[in-house]
Amino acid sequence: MNPTRITVAFDPATAALLEKISKETAVSQSEVMRRALRFYSENKALLDAAVKKKVYAYMDLLLSGEHVILDVDHWLLFLNLIESLPDPEKFWIAHRAVAQSHKEQLKSKVRTGEDVLARLEACNFFRMIKNSENDFTLVMGSEQPKKFVKILIEEFLAAIGVRAEIRENLAKLNVNIKP
Known part of the structure; x- marks a missing residue:
């Protein structure tokens, strides 16, 4: 079967990029174009800015090897086990200390309260609804993760110098970022 031939006009920067990729990969320019189209x-879902942002957040979290993917049922099981410990407060103190220890890492990743919430949303702790410029509702699948998430938010916001009021509902948190 004969390949379909097409002619494409490139600006100088794109032509140089095609040449560079072709040399780096040691394949023909035609093969580079076939691979690029595939x-x-x-x-193409990455063309949606929100999807692209999430994918890059996932890559940032997972590629470093410092985060794990955990099934929600296992997550809730762990949270239930914590409350059955003889002294669950020890866990919450340790959790707060771990959250505080992420201060330096966090400063290079987020700048605003909304950035903090978006990063935690990328971890699937909740679904974020932006009610207004500084008011957010965080919807969780159940009530169990509420305390865990609230501590993360408190410590992460404190790490970047942002004040907020956090109100609890049954399976939601309402976060109002203070100017």
């Missing part, structure tokens, strides 16, 4: 077709 990649584009498979990943």
Whole structure:
């Protein structure tokens, strides 16, 4: 079967990029274009800015090897076990200390209270609803993670010098960022 031939006009920067990729990968320019079109077709969801932002957040969290993917049922099981400990307060004190220890890492990743919430939303702790510029509702799948998430938010916001009022509902937190 004969391949379909097309002619494409590139600006100088794009032509240079094609040449560079072709040399780096040691494949023909035609093969680079075929791969690029397949990649584009498979990943066009990344054109949506919100999807792209989430994917990059996932990559940032997972590729370092410092985070894990955990099934929600296992997550809730662990949270239930914590409350059945003889002294669950020891866990919450340790959890707060771990959250505080992330201060330096966090400063390079987030700048605003909304950034903190978006980063934690990327961890699937909750679904965030932006009610207004500084008011957010965080919807959780159940009541169990509320205390865990609230401590993270308190410590992460404190780490970047942001004040907030956090109110609890049954399976939601309402976060009002103070100017």
